[in-house]
Amino acid sequence: MSDYGADLMAEVKAKNPGEPEFHQAVQEVVDSLAVVLEKKPVYRKFKVLERMVEPERVIMFRVPWINDKGGIEINKGYRVQMNSAIGPYKGGLRFHPTVYLGLLKFLAFEQVLKNALTTLPMGGSKGGSNFDPKGKSDNEVMKFCQSFMLELSRHIGPSLDVPAGDIGVGGREIGFLFGQYKRVRNEFTGVLTGKGLNWGGSLIRPEATGYGAVYFAAEMLGTRNETLDGKVCLVSGSGNVAQYTVEKILDLGGKPVTLSDSGGYIYDEAGIDRKKLAFAMELKNVKRGRISEYADKFKSAVYTPVDPKADSNPLWNHKAHCAFPSATQNEINAKDAANLLKNGVYVVSEGANMPTVPDGVEQFVKAGILYGPGKAANAGGVATSGLEQSQNALRLSWTREEVDNRLHGIMKSIHKQCVDAAKAYGTPGNYVNGANIAGFLKVADSMLDQGVV
Secondary structure, eight states, rough: OOHHHHHHHHHHHSSSSSSSHHHHHHHHHHHHHHHHHOOTTHHHHHHHHHHHHHOSSEEEEEEEEEEESOOOEEEEEEEEEOOSSSSEEEEEEEEEEEEOHHHHHHHHHHHHHHHTTTTOOEEEEEEEEOOOOOOOOHHHHHHHHHHHHHHHHSSSSSTTEEEOOOTTTHHHHHHHHHHHHHHHHHHHOOOOOSSOGTOOOTTTTTHHHHHHHHHHHHHHHHHHTOOOOOOTEEEOOOOOOHHHHHHHHHHOOEEEEEEEEEEEEETTTTTHHHHHHHHHHHHTTTTTTHHHHHHOOOOEEEEEEEEETTTGGGGOOOOSEEOOOSSTOOOHHHHHHHHHHTTOOOEEEEEOOSBBBHHHHHHHHTTTEEEEEEHHHTHHHHHHHHHHHHHHTTOOOHHHHHHHHHHHHHHHHHHHHHHHHHTTTTOOOOHHHHHHHHHHHHHHHHHHHTOOO
C-alpha cells in the first residue's frame, strides 16, 4: 500500500472507530485503486476518495412501537446516504439485531460502487434497524414498520432516495412501509422497490440478486469456454438470494447441493432439484421454518447444526466446482477459503455483500480462480430495482422476459467493465480490482464535474 493509501486508511480508522466492516470495505477499495491514483493524481488533488468515504448524510432516529402485549419497545433506525454523484440514493433496508452504524456505512460504501457498475443512474445508500422480525407477529411487524417509516419518510423520495429490501425486509415489510409512506405523504410514488406486483412492483425483482450472481458466474466461466452445465454448486443461505440462485443454477444445468440458515446447513449429495427447492421455498417463505426440516423431509440430505466453537464452516468443505455465498458478510473465513480451493472449487460468485474475509479474497486472487466480488456479482438485485423505478416513472409494467433479458444484459455489461478495467490497469483477470476501479472511475469523474460539494 502506498503512503497515500496508508495515510487515508489511518484517517478513516481514526474518524470511524469501532467499525471494522467499514474499514475492511474501504481498505479493499484503497488497495485496488493504488495504480489509478498514481496514474491520475487529479483524484488525489481534489480529495475524491476522502470525500467518497465520508457519507453525505447520516440519519439516526429512535423507533418506538407497541407489541402485542401492550408493552413499549424501542429500536434504533438509520439511513446512511453515502453518495449521490450519479443519481438519487439507492440501497436496501436491513432489519436485524446486528445492525449498527458501522455495518450500514460499509454496505452504503459498497452500494455506491455497485450501483455505478449497473449502468443505471443511481447513487448509494443503506439503512435499517436493529429490530428483529423473527418471532414477531404480522401485527408487531406492521406496528414497527409504520413507526420506522413515520420518521424515514421525511428523508426519502423517488428523486431523492429509494430504499429497497435486504436481510429481514421482504415483501411483507415493504408492503407495510409503502402503505405508511403513502398515508403520511399523501402520494403514490415509486419510493420503494421490491413492491407487490399489484401496486408498482416489477417481475423478476425477487429473483434478481440470485439470478444475477449465477449470470455473472456463467460470464466468468465463458472466459474459459465453459458453462455451468454439470457443475456441482455450494450455496449458503436459504432466503431470497439463495433460493433464486439455486433456481437459476438448475436452469443452466448445474447441481446445487447445499442450503443453510442461522441454525445450520443441509448437504444433499443427490442435488436440490425443483421439487426440493419448492419445499425449501415454502418452508422459509410461508412457514418461516428452519432448514433442518429439509433433512427431515428428504432422506438424501444430511443436516449439520452450527458449532459455535468451530473455526470454519463445514458447508464450504465439500467437493464442488462453484460456490455462491448468499447469506451474510464475512461468512467465508481464511480456513473456509482454503477448504474451497482444496476441494476443487474454482468459481466463487458472491450473492451476499462482502461474504469473504480479506485473507480469503487474497487466497482466491492468488490461486487465479474465477472470483466475482459481491459489488459486481450481486448487483443484479439493485439493477432490477432500478428497472422497477423506470417502470414506475413510465407507469408501465414490463413482461417477465423483458426484465430478465435486461437483467442478463446488465450482468454481461458489469462483467465486461470488470474485465476491461482490470486489464487496462495491469491486473487482467482480477475481478476485485476491475470492479473497484470501474465503479470508482464513474463516480469520481462525476464528482470532479460537480465541484467540491
